[in-house]
Amino acid sequence: MLADRVVLDQLTLALGAARVASTPAEMAPYIEDWRGRYRGDALAVVHPGTVDEVAAVVGICAARQVSIVPQGGNTGLCGGATPLQGGRSVVVNLSRMNRIRQIDVDNNTLIAEAGCTLAAVQAAAAGVDRLFPLSLAAEGSCEIGGNLSTNAGGVHVLRYGNMRELTLGLEVVLPDGRVWNGLRALRKDNTGYDLKHLFIGAEGTLGIVTAAVLKLFPRPRARVAAWLDIPAPAAAVKLLGLLQARCGERLTAFEIIGREALNLVCKHLPNARAPFPSNPEWSVLVELSDPLEGARLEGMLEATLAAAIDSDLVRDAVLAANLAQTEALWALRENISEAQRLEGISIKHDIAVPVSRIAEFIERAGAALKARWPDTRLVVFGHIGDGNLHYNLSRPDAVSNQQFIAETGVVNRVVHDLVHQLGGSISAEHGLGQLKRQEILRYKDEVELDLMRRVKSVLDPQALMNPGKLI
Amino acid sequence: MLADRVVLDQLTLALGAARVASTPAEMAPYIEDWRGRYRGDALAVVHPGTVDEVAAVVGICAARQVSIVPQGGNTGLCGGATPLQGGRSVVVNLSRMNRIRQIDVDNNTLIAEAGCTLAAVQAAAAGVDRLFPLSLAAEGSCEIGGNLSTNAGGVHVLRYGNMRELTLGLEVVLPDGRVWNGLRALRKDNTGYDLKHLFIGAEGTLGIVTAAVLKLFPRPRARVAAWLDIPAPAAAVKLLGLLQARCGERLTAFEIIGREALNLVCKHLPNARAPFPSNPEWSVLVELSDPLEGARLEGMLEATLAAAIDSDLVRDAVLAANLAQTEALWALRENISEAQRLEGISIKHDIAVPVSRIAEFIERAGAALKARWPDTRLVVFGHIGDGNLHYNLSRPDAVSNQQFIAETGVVNRVVHDLVHQLGGSISAEHGLGQLKRQEILRYKDEVELDLMRRVKSVLDPQALMNPGKLI
Numbered sequence: 001m002l003a004d005r006v007v008l009d010q011l012t013l014a015l016g017a018a019r020v021a022s023t024p025a026e027m028a029p030y031i032e033d034w035r036g037r038y039r040g041d042a043l044a045v046v047h048p049g050t051v052d053e054v055a056a057v058v059g060i061c062a063a064r065q066v067s068i069v070p071q072g073g074n075t076g077l078c079g080g081a082t083p084l085q086g087g088r089s090v091v092v093n094l095s096r097m098n099r100i101r102q103i104d105v106d107n108n109t110l111i112a113e114a115g116c117t118l119a120a121v122q123a124a125a126a127g128v129d130r131l132f133p134l135s136l137a138a139e140g141s142c143e144i145g146g147n148l149s150t151n152a153g154g155v156h157v158l159r160y161g162n163m164r165e166l167t168l169g170l171e172v173v174l175p176d177g178r179v180w181n182g183l184r185a186l187r188k189d190n191t192g193y194d195l196k197h198l199f200i201g202a203e204g205t206l207g208i209v210t211a212a213v214l215k216l217f218p219r220p221r222a223r224v225a226a227w228l229d230i231p232a233p234a235a236a237v238k239l240l241g242l243l244q245a246r247c248g249e250r251l252t253a254f255e256i257i258g259r260e261a262l263n264l265v266c267k268h269l270p271n272a273r274a275p276f277p278s279n280p281e282w283s284v285l286v287e288l289s290d291p292l293e294g295a296r297l298e299g300m301l302e303a304t305l306a307a308a309i310d311s312d313l314v315r316d317a318v319l320a321a322n323l324a325q326t327e328a329l330w331a332l333r334e335n336i337s338e339a340q341r342l343e344g345i346s347i348k349h350d351i352a353v354p355v356s357r358i359a360e361f362i363e364r365a366g367a368a369l370k371a372r373w374p375d376t377r378l379v380v381f382g383h384i385g386d387g388n389l390h391y392n393l394s395r396p397d398a399v400s401n402q403q404f405i406a407e408t409g410v411v412n413r414v415v416h417d418l419v420h421q422l423g424g425s426i427s428a429e430h431g432l433g434q435l436k437r438q439e440i441l442r443y444k445d446e447v448e449l450d451l452m453r454r455v456k457s458v459l460d461p462q463a464l465m466n467p468g469k470l471i
Numbered sequence: 472m473l474a475d476r477v478v479l480d481q482l483t484l485a486l487g488a489a490r491v492a493s494t495p496a497e498m499a500p501y502i503e504d505w506r507g508r509y510r511g512d513a514l515a516v517v518h519p520g521t522v523d524e525v526a527a528v529v530g531i532c533a534a535r536q537v538s539i540v541p542q543g544g545n546t547g548l549c550g551g552a553t554p555l556q557g558g559r560s561v562v563v564n565l566s567r568m569n570r571i572r573q574i575d576v577d578n579n580t581l582i583a584e585a586g587c588t589l590a591a592v593q594a595a596a597a598g599v600d601r602l603f604p605l606s607l608a609a610e611g612s613c614e615i616g617g618n619l620s621t622n623a624g625g626v627h628v629l630r631y632g633n634m635r636e637l638t639l640g641l642e643v644v645l646p647d648g649r650v651w652n653g654l655r656a657l658r659k660d661n662t663g664y665d666l667k668h669l670f671i672g673a674e675g676t677l678g679i680v681t682a683a684v685l686k687l688f689p690r691p692r693a694r695v696a697a698w699l700d701i702p703a704p705a706a707a708v709k710l711l712g713l714l715q716a717r718c719g720e721r722l723t724a725f726e727i728i729g730r731e732a733l734n735l736v737c738k739h740l741p742n743a744r745a746p747f748p749s750n751p752e753w754s755v756l757v758e759l760s761d762p763l764e765g766a767r768l769e770g771m772l773e774a775t776l777a778a779a780i781d782s783d784l785v786r787d788a789v790l791a792a793n794l795a796q797t798e799a800l801w802a803l804r805e806n807i808s809e810a811q812r813l814e815g816i817s818i819k820h821d822i823a824v825p826v827s828r829i830a831e832f833i834e835r836a837g838a839a840l841k842a843r844w845p846d847t848r849l850v851v852f853g854h855i856g857d858g859n860l861h862y863n864l865s866r867p868d869a870v871s872n873q874q875f876i877a878e879t880g881v882v883n884r885v886v887h888d889l890v891h892q893l894g895g896s897i898s899a900e901h902g903l904g905q906l907k908r909q910e911i912l913r914y915k916d917e918v919e920l921d922l923m924r925r926v927k928s929v930l931d932p933q934a935l936m937n938p939g940k941l942i
Contacts, residue, residue: 192942206664
């Protein structure tokens with residue numbers, strides 16, 4: 001098609017031939033997601049290195065109604081960075097925009113380009129004795145632009161917030177190729193609509209985030225963790241309240257792990273050391289940290305846990321005595337997904353409900369699923385301090401993969417309907433992407449959908465930005 | 472005008488005659504701001520008591536192109552809740568919507584209606600042993616809807632964030648009379664554009680906020696404050712870093728107070744007790760708090776201040792020994808505005824720059840103003856931990872009020888141009904309202920203004936919501 005040829009020529013003139021991939025072999029890694037669940041088509045995959053190059057690419061595409069798929073580390077779980085099949089689109093991979101543009105220690109901020117990996121930003125912060133607190137399994141390869149576009153969460157949201165709360169300013173290439181410079185490094189600014197919040201979590205449907213001003217925090221110097229055997233999820237919620245009241249902001253993580261999840265890690269993780277002789281039905285992994293060295297966290301945690309044991313909120317506890325033990329406990333938590341992958345296929349959910357409803361959710365969802373599929377194994381774990389669970393079903397031995405996957409829709413209906421009934425979210429931290437774009441229509445009310453569509457229509461009137469995702 | 476008569480009749484049918492004020496005497500308190508700086512005209516002032524009544528009012532106005540001015544406690548500083556002169560508008564006062572709809576202790580949230588005073592929300596939180604941390608001078612009479620619409624700040628932003636960061640969900644009556652129910656009480660929810668951030672800080676130009684889900688925190692049980700004599704603003708910034716590194720999240724407030732500001736308080740506040748024999752050129756008021764009782768905060772603060780004195784960041788310090796002394800120190804800070812009012816008229820600014828630029832701002836702004844107006848008195852104080860200063864000029868004795876006020880534009884130019892040059896904001900926590908609606912056009916770039924106008928046009932296509940404010 002001649003028009004496509006012209007687009008390719010213009011992209012090549014703008015970026016140089018080395019930065020424009022258009023053969024199937026060159027494009028292959030970028031038009032499929034890392035799990036191989038989504039695969040699409042593209043005219044080209046481009047690798048701009050500056051905001052001006054991104055703006056040029058968007059301008060070229062906008063002039064010829066070619067759609068644009070922004071992409072970072074390609075580690076997403078919902079197909080948000082993969083082009084659609086049969087579409088006419090250009091994938092804009094931001095990985096070359098990987099500079100830390102500025103670090104302002106006194107202001108506790110840094111400016112990172114979209115293509116910086118999360119690990120690189122963490123390292124840049126550590127280099128000036130600060131903490132950038134976002135932390136999640138993909139941190140070595142996921143990129144800041146993707147973290148922003150999916151409003152990433154992870155294990156430290158409890159204390160530090162989501163990516164949204166960690167961001168002070170943005171630079172964005174708009175769907176018409178203009179650049180919005182909103183890189184303000186201010187804690188307080190009330191001079192109009194706070195536009196950055198439109199682009200954060202928008203999954204690239206309103207523009208391409210090219211850089212951000214991120215908040216830094218004092219670096220923790222004391223840290224203590226414990227693995228707890230708790231009688232039930234309801235006890236975890238009470239325990240959370242107790243820890244918050246007695247330890248305040250020192251409480252950095254509060255994760256729940258069901259027995260099946262722990263069993264799988266102990267089975268598949270080499271050198272996994274189970275914390276108790278037999279795996280508890282429900283465990284909590286708790287961590288305190290403090291920027292103050294010698295902050296007596298062990299004593300504080302011991303005293304709080306003693307009170308919790310007296311109140312029947314905790315049955316038994318293993319405190320890590322040093323950093324190696326702390327990391328061993330965290331390895332149990334962090335390898336659940338990998339262990340589950342090794343065990344076979346599963347049906348996954350990323351849900352949130354108010355913390356006060358989480359025990360009810362676990363009980364009712366479990367009962368409903370077990371009633372219908374008695375042999376299913378529920379692999380339940382997650383950030384209970386945020387009301388966020390990864391609520392997964394592993395395939396029973398007696399069922400084929402195909403039979404199991406065929407049940408996905410019915411399983412989702414049971415889980416998501418209950419989540420909705422409890423005032424929850426069917427995507428707590430992974431976004432909608434392609435995966436839940438239809439599913440969300442069942443749960444969001446018409447007024448909210450209309451507002452979202454209006455915002456989309458006025459910021460991206462040609463509907464070129466990341467079509468088929470989120471909205 | 473017959474059309475106006477019909478609107479009044481419909482409003483009366485919707486709310487009852489007692490809730491629709493249309494005589495000059497009845498409307499007087501609502502069409503003028505509390506400082507008497509702005510005064511406007513209205514067809515009526517209405518007092519709805521439920522979200523359905525608000526929706527009915529907006530629907531009636533929208534059908535006849537009558538503009539709508541949402542109003543809370545009417546404590547704003549920028550005329551944002553006062554109708555324009557000569558306009559055809561209805562003031563919608565939310566004060567009757569003052570219920571706490573729900574408190575969820577385990578989820579650390581409450582749902583407050585827009586007309587709740589901030590103090591009422593603080594009290595509701597305290598009633599369940601929690602903290603709602605927003606705190607500002609007007610808290611006894613300002614209302615949550617106004618706090619949301621101006622994204623209020625205050626003295627605890629350093630630790631807890633602005634109103635925006637304290638909000639999980641909103642209920643909003645849209646400009647066409649529909650209700651958006653976004654009252655989600657979730658810490659994590661990534662299912663589309665985060666619409667609440669459009670309405671927070673929008674000063675009622677996109678809809679009427681009628682209720683919000685607000686975050687609660689553990690209640691501090693230990694608290695210590697100190698008044699410090701510091702050598703210069705640059706030392707305050709270094710001291711802030713030291714306190715954050717050594718005390719972490721315990722640092723709850725960090726305020727700077729210039730000598731003129733302290734002089735005025737000591738002059739006008741009955742029983743003011745100056746902390747030192749002579750007022751320092753620059754003071755810092757610092758506060759630590761902790762939910763843990765007996766948290767040894769005094770020892771921590773003493774040790775940190777000793778290190779600061781060794782590093783020449785602090786010259787002298789007065790530690791409050793008990794709650795009464797702590798409150799006496801805070802009285803010095805909190806009565807600066809009132810003392811300044813008693814002293815006479817002033818030209819005020821509410822600015823923010825990156826914390827790392829604040830010393831440069833103070834030095835350069837002071838030099839520029841003193842060069843041009845040698846006798847002016849600079850009354851400088853504020854939330855230096857957030858980079859936010861109230862940077863005010865008191866009238867010199869030799870100059871008449873009229874002469875002084877006539878200089879406002881020139882003074883603003885000097886101050887705001889410098890703020891802009893340093894990457895700052897000309898309205899850190901008060902909003903734009905009528906006061907800075909024109910001024911902001913000088914500083915915001917065209918792309919951002921265009922985005923704001925697009926958002927406004929698509930959410931409020933008839934341009935009926937709070938005309939003449941913000942945008």
